[in-house]
Amino acid sequence: MILTLCATSASGQVNSPLNRFQVDYSQGCAPLTVTVTNTSGEINDQYFFDVDTCNSASPKFDATLCSAMTPVSSTTFTYNQPGTYSIVQVLTNLVPRTDTLVIEVFDARIPQFEVFLCNNYEVSVQINDTYYDQFQIDYGDGSPPSGNLTHTYPAVIANYPLTVSGYFNNGPINCADNVTTISPVNNIPVSNVSLLTVDTIDP
DSSP states (O other), X not given: OEEEEOOOOOOOOEEOTTSSEEESOSEXXXXXXXXXXXXXXXXXXXXXXXXXXXXXXXXXXXXXXXXXXXXXXXXXXXXXXXXXXXXXXXXXXXXXXEEEEEEEEEOOOOOOEEEEEOSTTEEEEEEOOOXXXXXXXXXXXXXXXXXXXXXXXXXXXXXXXXXXXXXXXXXXXXXXXXXXXXXXXXXXXXOOOOOOOOOOOOO
């Protein structure tokens, strides 16, 4: 994060491919907790939350775990490690019996940004980060966090903690934060150059 002077999601329910269940988040940083909602109209729904463990084509395949792997009725699960996971819903009375939704879990990385102080207690935030899909900014003055890149503070001299949080589409704001302290000003000082000296070096 760089502090300089200037001259002048989240998410909603995600449907499975067959619209038989929903998850509140399909992406996010580890640890990521997801909650499944059954929308199939059928009862006795059960789930595999990491079915890739028993998929021989998956790099996570582990034959020793497959014999003991059974679906569960629990509708909440926490993924503690980054990776790609498949939630499989199992129903008895529908064909096909299963519906599958992919969950992506990422490392938490500190978002990179710059802050520009402007006149009239205004600040402007420039996001230099390409890792996250979206960003939330808490300007630290009691105003609600938002995605607004400009903000005007109360007309008083004070220090504020400015926090930028990155997150992914269809995911919670649960990744790393980057915090800096800023002091908004009424007028940006103007530097006057009265003498410019240029040294030359003879060849």
